Amino acid sequence: MQQDTDTLTVPLDLEPTNRADAGASAIGRWVAAARPKTLLLAATPVLAGIALAAITTGTLAPLVAAATLLAALAIQVGTNLHNDAADFERGTDTPERVGPPRATAQGWFTARQVRTAAHLTFGLAFALGLLLVARGGWPIFLVGVAALASGYAYTSGPRPIAYGPFGELYVLAFFGITAVAGSYYLQTLTLDRPAVTLGLALGLPAAAVLLLNNYRDLETDVAAGRRTLCDVLGRPRARVLYALLMLLPLPLLLGAGLPGATWLTLGALPLGLLLIARLYHGAQGAQINPMLGQTGLYQGLLTLLMIVGFAFGGSA
Template structure:
């Protein structure tokens, strides 16, 4: 099936509905900086650019290297992949990956210039992590390390450093939020790997769910979601509990859908889980604002 318009393959390539995973931790860190009167709009904007560009790099790299290694094909259960569908060539996708890496690096270099060149090592780690998730001699996603990579690069790193660059300090609140963001962001990967369990197992891709069995997927999803929720309780006053109840309804609805859905229908659960990550960040942000 051909795309409906020229931009559609590129939109599918960057997988925009997953970008909540990179935007959400930065949003939470920015709101904490605002609460603590440490907000800097230049640092915040640059962190948003780095986070989004790094995830787009990772998404493009995942598309490119999964196609070249024959991990993805037309029969894959996930949303249509532009390369396997023949919509984009290797040269086009490789060029897009180079551009996204350059944007990530440029924004990161500006942050280094504004603060310290010691952060250059962190920037290199972010770029290598974006590529190393799918490529290299030991891809994280194929050796049971995908969940750890998501926890670090979509939780700890963006949340902590977005705040630290502005406030110049570290304390319990930022660590609670960073760990919470890492746990809830991992739910996106869990749905993805749960959907692809049979395909991954046949192709030798060792995700956590392949290693521990398909029934482990919903259990891990619930555990990550529940723990991330508990980490918000220290920020919830009486008014905040209404927000937590709202979020609990979203989470339980997605959890039930995960347990009762199979095959390509899980793509809807994946999209809803990505929105759930954003909902988590918004609830956390509102809880922080209520403390002001």
């Protein structure tokens, strides 16, 4: 169920920044508008929750797993599209942006077309969610409704989440705890502390992606009336927070009581340290763009190494 950003539903700018390359055909432009590279952040925590459930119980409900993953991806794409139209109408997407091209701002499609596509995608997520409710009951219904509502509220309503300082907390909740614990619950119909801790660990680097996104866009966000956490903290403190968000997952994973060789997750540490060093050495503007995808990759690498560690069987 599930970070200018992409959670379970946060629209994150991880696409190429060359506006001339953003898909000549209508299909290519719709694909670009959906921001496919952001889907890693939606898929990773779901796969982690499913993997933990499978290794813990020795069983897997494959249809439930597939529906969970597809619902998370649909919510992500719907949020990306809705964010595209909403930011254009609010005047956030100006020529001063250094992020990737936006479909509405580029004139590829009208705001109404993009919003209609978002509604259809959210509708698909809702339909898949009904199947999951049949499995998980009211807890999953409430989680699904909250995820869909948050997708709309991220850039809509009188107080959009993206325009305040709580975006990173939102990402931590949906890209991390809810996604992992919800996926685990749908497989096992129980909820254990290791699943919640795993969700917290994977939600931290997801929040780091949003923080980095807002770090890049600080000046244009302020001009558009967005008071993000980066604006509240200032760039020096934001760099400290980014480092914490990248490093804290490792002790959490090592101490979560997960099965297998959790020490393998330390293999992601060099990438985390490299990204922290780049930010401290003055990366800014367009230099941040590749770091967004690499921060998402760090989350994915943590998950991959954790799953590989499950195969070792013993305790860490």
